[in-house]
Amino acid sequence: MIVRTLSEAVSVNWGNGVSRRFLLASDGMGYTVTDTIVAAGTKSRLEYRNHLEACYCIAGSGEVVNSAGDAFPIVPGTLYALDNHDPHFLVASPDEDLRLVCVFVPALRGDERHSLDSATFSHY
Incomplete structure (x- = not known):
């Protein structure tokens, strides 16, 4: 059994916020769970070529914009x-x-970590 608190999670500053990583590849579960803060007022261009990701909003607000320019609001829930x-x-x-x-x-x-260069996407 793996039990970790937020203070024990690996904390990575990814450029426009911080990702607290509870499970890693070395834990042998096959997936990672993070508690991620995206700093107010930031816009991050992202792409994960080697990973699939699902995100659930628990606080704050913003939007995710796909490559076609469609914006989807993000609020808790x-x-x-x-x-x-x-x-x-x-x-x-x-x-x-x-x-x-x-x-x-x-x-x-x-x-x-992400490469937040506006000309390129980051690729995990």
Whole structure:
């Protein structure tokens, strides 16, 4: 059995926020669970070429924008899933941080960070 508290999770500053990673590849579960904070007022261009990700909003607000430009509001109680390695923008509202519980498959090593260069997508 694995039991971890937020203070024990691996904390990674990914550029526009912090990802607290509860489960990693080394835990042998096959997936990662994170508690992720996206800083208020940020816009992150992201793409996971090696992972699928589902995110469930537990606090704050923002939107996820797909490569076609369609924007989907994110508020507490909203889940979005990047089921096709979808390139996307993750935007936190200007007045509050966005907090997400995320699941990555396959699991992250733990040290991955985003490249937030506007000309390229990050690729885990």
